[in-house]
Amino acid sequence: MFTNRKLSPILMTALLAVAAGCHKHTPVPAPPPLNPGPTSTTSGGTDNTSGSGTLGGKPTIAQFSAEPTTIQRGQASTLRWEVSGNATSVTIDQTIGTVQNSGVRRVFPSDSTTYTLTATGPGGATTSQATVSVIAPVAPPPPPPENPGMGDNGGSLGSRVSSLQDVYFDYDKSDVGGEAQSVLAQNAAVLKGIFASFPNANITIEGHCDERGSAEYNLGLGDRRASSVKDYLVQLGLPADKLNTISYGKERPQCTDQNEACWQKNRRAHFASGQ
Amino acid sequence: MKKLAFLALAPLVLWFALPAQDFKGEISKPSTIVLAVPDFRGSGNAQQLMGVFNLTLWNDLQSSGLFKLVPKTSYPLSVPQQPTDFVPNPGQGQNARGRALSDWATSPVNASYLAFGYGGAQGNVLVLRGWLDDVTQANTSQAQALGKNYTASADEGGAHKVAHDFATDIITLFGGKSLQGTHIYFVHRDSQASPKEIWVMDYDGSNQHAITHFNSISIEPAVSADGTKIAFTSFAKGTPGIFVFAVQPTVRDLHFYNQKASVNEQPTFTPDNSQVVYSSSAGGRCCRIFIANLDGTGFRPITHSTFIDAEPKVNPKTGAEIVFTSGRSGPQQLYRMNNDGGDIERLTDGTGEAGNPAWAPNGQIIAFSWTRGYAAGKFNVFTMDVASRRYVQLTHDEGRNENPSWGPDGAHLAFASTRTGSSQIWTMLANGQEPKQITTRGLNERPVWGK
Numbered sequence: 235m236f237t238n239r240k241l242s243p244i245l246m247t248a249l250l251a252v253a254a255g256c257h258k259h260t261p262v263p264a265p266p267p268l269n270p271g272p273t274s275t276t277s278g279g280t281d282n283t284s285g286s287g288t289l290g291g292k293p294t295i296a297q298f299s300a301e302p303t304t305i306q307r308g309q310a311s312t313l314r315w316e317v318s319g320n321a322t323s324v325t326i327d328q329t330i331g332t333v334q335n336s337g338v339r340r341v342f343p344s345d346s347t348t349y350t351l352t353a354t355g356p357g358g359a360t361t362s363q364a365t366v367s368v369i370a371p372v373a374p375p376p377p378p379p380e381n382p383g384m385g386d387n388g389g390s391l392g393s394r395v396s397s398l399q400d401v402y403f404d405y406d407k408s409d410v411g412g413e414a415q416s417v418l419a420q421n422a423a424v425l426k427g428i429f430a431s432f433p434n435a436n437i438t439i440e441g442h443c444d445e446r447g448s449a450e451y452n453l454g455l456g457d458r459r460a461s462s463v464k465d466y467l468v469q470l471g472l473p474a475d476k477l478n479t480i481s482y483g484k485e486r487p488q489c490t491d492q493n494e495a496c497w498q499k500n501r502r503a504h505f506a507s508g509q
Numbered sequence: 510m511k512k513l514a515f516l517a518l519a520p521l522v523l524w525f526a527l528p529a530q531d532f533k534g535e536i537s538k539p540s541t542i543v544l545a546v547p548d549f550r551g552s553g554n555a556q557q558l559m560g561v562f563n564l565t566l567w568n569d570l571q572s573s574g575l576f577k578l579v580p581k582t583s584y585p586l587s588v589p590q591q592p593t594d595f596v597p598n599p600g601q602g603q604n605a606r607g608r609a610l611s612d613w614a615t616s617p618v619n620a621s622y623l624a625f626g627y628g629g630a631q632g633n634v635l636v637l638r639g640w641l642d643d644v645t646q647a648n649t650s651q652a653q654a655l656g657k658n659y660t661a662s663a664d665e666g667g668a669h670k671v672a673h674d675f676a677t678d679i680i681t682l683f684g685g686k687s688l689q690g691t692h693i694y695f696v697h698r699d700s701q702a703s704p705k706e707i708w709v710m711d712y713d714g715s716n717q718h719a720i721t722h723f724n725s726i727s728i729e730p731a732v733s734a735d736g737t738k739i740a741f742t743s744f745a746k747g748t749p750g751i752f753v754f755a756v757q758p759t760v761r762d763l764h765f766y767n768q769k770a771s772v773n774e775q776p777t778f779t780p781d782n783s784q785v786v787y788s789s790s791a792g793g794r795c796c797r798i799f800i801a802n803l804d805g806t807g808f809r810p811i812t813h814s815t816f817i818d819a820e821p822k823v824n825p826k827t828g829a830e831i832v833f834t835s836g837r838s839g840p841q842q843l844y845r846m847n848n849d850g851g852d853i854e855r856l857t858d859g860t861g862e863a864g865n866p867a868w869a870p871n872g873q874i875i876a877f878s879w880t881r882g883y884a885a886g887k888f889n890v891f892t893m894d895v896a897s898r899r900y901v902q903l904t905h906d907e908g909r910n911e912n913p914s915w916g917p918d919g920a921h922l923a924f925a926s927t928r929t930g931s932s933q934i935w936t937m938l939a940n941g942q943e944p945k946q947i948t949t950r951g952l953n954e955r956p957v958w959g960k
Contacts (some may be wrong), residue, residue: 247606319599327722328722329720329721329722329754329760329761329762330759330760330761331759331761332758333759342764344746353758355549373549376793405885406836406841407842446863446885446886446887447841447862447885447886448834448841448862448864448865448878448911449728449821449911449954449955450774450775450819450834450864450865451817451819451820451834451836451841451862451864452731453742453749453772453774453775454772454774454788454795454796454817454819454820454836455795455817455836457771457772457795457796458794458795458817461771461790461794461795462770472749479748480747480748480771480773481748481749481771481772481795482726485705485726485728485744486726490701
């Protein structure tokens with residue numbers, strides 16, 4: 235059985251005539267009929283209608299619940315579900331993924347979370363939701379602000395933190411140079427005022443890098459920048475336990491241009507309110 | 510078939526020679542297997558699926574790097590669909606060309622093997638009959654290297670499947686390893702300002718979907734050797750910390766315990782899948798290399814530098830050696846050490862900045878990114894034979910090229926490139942040939958290729 239890349243009817247007729255002369259088999263223009271062997275076993279596998287009388291409809295979610303529905307952060311809630319009918323896939327979102335038709339799963343959400351169970355069958359999908367409410371551990375009420383007018387600059391915590399200046403670094407360096415030292419001396423005075431006015435305040439020092447080093451290495455470099463700044467401020471008498479550090483490497487650039495002015499802006503330590 | 514036994518060795522030479530041919534002059538260029546793969550036709554309802562089949566089969570064979578595929582324009586007019594289509598004396602003339610084995614072995618085709626067959630639909634089942642003949646043989650009874658039926662659903666997915674299955678059989682026949690069924694994990698975000706999530710896709714870019722939904726910065730994925738777990742760094746709980754997830758059969762957080770540190774990052778698995786090696790600022794300035802159990806317990810430092818030690822990668826063959834990035838001599842460079850921290854040696858020559866080491870499955874060659882010869886930040890992908898430290902540059906300043914990761918076949922690399930203007934995942938052969946873009950949507954980076 236032959237085909238031609240450009241099948242002309244004339245050619246096919248000619249081929250047919252030749253083949254008919256041989257009298258071996260009846261030639262057809264399409265490819266030969268197929269060996270039925272390998273397919274016969276597959277017919278039983280296509281389970282297109284379930285025997286449960288759902289007429290190929292959507293699967294039914296008999297149960298999808300969370301117990302308890304309210305937890306304290308850090309505690310567990312248990313999801314239970316049962317899907318009946320013809321479901322080809324049962325999934326739960328929030329990184330749980332594909333699950334069996336019925337089951338139990340302990341979850342530890344850190345914030346209030348709604349879980350959606352989706353049961354998909356030949357007739358469509360059915361969804362059901364269960365919500366776990368997360369409450370923060372009960373904290374003591376904050377003390378009243380001490381004479382808000384008495385701080386050196388006054389103003390809200392946010393506005394005073396935003397007056398803290400960024401500190402800049404040389405490429406691939408994390409040491410606090412001369413210019414950075416004078417900036418930090420000014421920042422130290424502001425920080426002392428902030429901690430006097432807001433005894434519960436924490437400050438986070440963010441370490442950032444320009445885009446040129448590898449992202450992986452920069453996560454380390456940003457950490458060293460934030461730590462250098464913290465150490466320098468502690469030397470100036472600020473309390474270490476009120477200064478947190480975090481490195482963003484080059485994940486949160488201030489600007490994205492490819493020139494030294496922009497790169498310098500990104501090689502910095504930045505001050506933000508802690509929690 | 511006698512010839513096949515010999516040919517089966519050729520890809521092994523090829524596999525090692527891809528990165529190595531420039532290191533060692535004595536390895537000669539392997540003889541390439543020349544394949545003719547004419548379009549298959551289908552009977553009845555199968556015909557509409559054959560376009561997908563033909564494209565998939567061609568791409569799979571082409572991207573394996575094992576074969577030279579002869580362009581379809583130089584094929585004879587008559588294309589056999591089954592072995593009985595070959596005749597001893599087809600006679601002369603245009604329309605007889607193709608009916609003898611030798612028509613495929615001689616000019617202009619000059620192939621050594623011919624893949625042929627046809628498709629047919631039986632109800633909702635697609636049946637693909639595929640053969641591979643050694644066209645250099647004198648007669649058809651000795652020519653057949655492969656002859657098999659493949660079945661799948663009679664739809665586009667089924668056409669993909671039978672093409673992948675047939676291609677896998679051909680690739681395996683020549684000692685190659687198919688990439689079918691392998692996965693690439695990567696970091697995806699919809700746009701510059703979006704959160705970074707860990708995603709996964711099939712090796713060819715299909716079936717892309719999210720694994721994490723932290724709405725945070727989740728980066729630096731690694732995959733265990735058995736393909737059942739991933740580890741990554743995420744800001745989901747504040748400072749950068751390590752997460753270990755089971756990914757097969759279902760996605761599940763295994764709750765890796767992070768020791769107290771401002772940064773725990775860049776996790777990677779030991780080849781026996783039992784431990785995690787990572788970089789941490791615990792107990793001092795960032796960062797030292799640590800090793801811990803899979804759940805984060807039992808951690809202890811391996812390095813003791815006061816500079817940044819990062820991106821540890823354990824030799825997948827021996828488990829006894831670790832390559833990593835360090836700033837101990839100035840700008841970041843690549844180093845190796847024993848897995849107890851002994852015998853630290855620098856691998857790169859101190860020029861530029863080097864990072865992102867990744868072991869080939871053979872445990873002899875690493876791929877990495879390096880700015881050698883370019884301005885700061887202009888990373889290109891290189892490979893290096895760790896024993897001799899000979900290196901080869903694979904990309905040449907087409908944007909930033911970073912984070913190479915070896916395919917399980919040891920012949921392909923996935924990497925991230927900005928050459929189109931945005932960061933996307935690409936694959937290429939380990940000698941830099943055949944670069945292929947496999948993501949297009951959003952911004953994608955840091956691929957790792959696993960089972």
